[in-house]
Amino acid sequence: MDQATTLRNMVKERSQGAEKKKARVITITSGKGGVGKSNTSVNLALALSELGKKVIIFDADFGLANVEVMFGALPKYNLSDVIYRGKSIEDVITQGPNNIGFISGGSGIVSLSNVNRDQLAYLIHNLNNLDNLADFVIIDTGAGISDQVLAFAMMAPEIIMITTPEPSSLTDSYSLIKALYRNPNFDKDNTNIRVLANKASTIEDGELVYQKLASVVTKFLQGRLDYLGMIPLDATIDKAIRQQKPVMISFPNCKASKAYKLVASDLINGTHSANNIKRGISEIFSSFMLNRRL
Secondary structure, three states, rough: OHHHHHHHHHHHHHHHOOOOOHHHHHHHOOOOOOHHHHHHHHHHHHHHOOOOOOOOEEEEEOOOHHHHHOOOOOOOHHHHHHHHHOOOOOOOOEEEEOEEEEEEOOOOOOHHHHOOOOHHHHHHHHOOOHHHHHOOOEEEEEOOOOOOHHHOOOOOOOEEEEEEOOOOHHHHHHHHEEEEHHHOOOOOHHHHHEEOOOOOOHHHHHHHHHHHHHHHHHHOOOOOOOEEEEEEEHHHHHHHHHHOOHHHHHOOOOHHHHHHHHHHHHHHHHOOOOOOOOOOOOHHHHHHHHHHOO
C-alpha cells in the first residue's frame, strides 16, 4: 500500500468519528512580516483561554521563536520527536501562561516527505489526541508566500489574515490570497478567510482595511472575505514586547487587550462561531499531507 493510499484511509477513518469531540483549527497568517501575526496568535489564545477555552498553539513559524519568547519557555521537544523518537503529543506540548500549550514544529514538517508508513500512522494517531486536549488549535505560520506558508494556510478550514493599513501590507495580503486561490488544492468553498485589521487608528480605519482588500478579492478572484474586527494601534503592545510578555498579561485592560477579548468572544459566540466542526486536527493534517504528496 503506497503512502497516498494510507493517507486516504486515515482521512476516511477519522472522518467516520463524527460523534467525537473535535478541536477548532484556525490558521493565523499574513502576507508579510512585522504586522503582528505571532502577537495575535498568542494574545488571541490568551483571550480564548480567559473565556474558558482550552487552547494549543502550533508554532509553524520555523526559524523564529516569537511564541517561545512571549511565553518565556524553551520547548524541550518538537514535532520531530513524535515522528522519529516515539514521543507522544502530550510530551511535546510546552505549557505557557494561563494553561495555554504550544507545540514547536521544529524541523518536523520539513522532513515529513521522508517519513515511512508507520511513522506517519503514529503521528496522525497522536495528532488525533489534540481533539481531546484542546477546544482551539491555533496554527501560527510564517509570513509571506513560501510553499510552506501556503501549505499551512490551506490546512485549516478557518484562516485569519493579519493586515495593517499600510499599502504594502494590503498588497502582500492580496498576493497571498491570490496564491491560495490559484492553488488547485485550496478548497475555497469550504474555507473561511477572515481579515483582522491590526494597528488600526480607529474602528473606521479597520473597516476600511477590510473593504479595500475584500473589494479586490471580489473583483479579481471572485472570492469572498469576512471581517473579523480590528486591533487598535496601542503603545502598550510595544511596551509588552520589550518586556517579552503578551500584552494580555502585561496590560490586560489596555485598548489592544480589550479588542482581543472582543474578537475571542465573537469567535466563540458571535457571527464567527463554528457550531458544526466537521474535521479535527488529525483529518486536517492527513489532508495536508495528502496534498503535499500528490
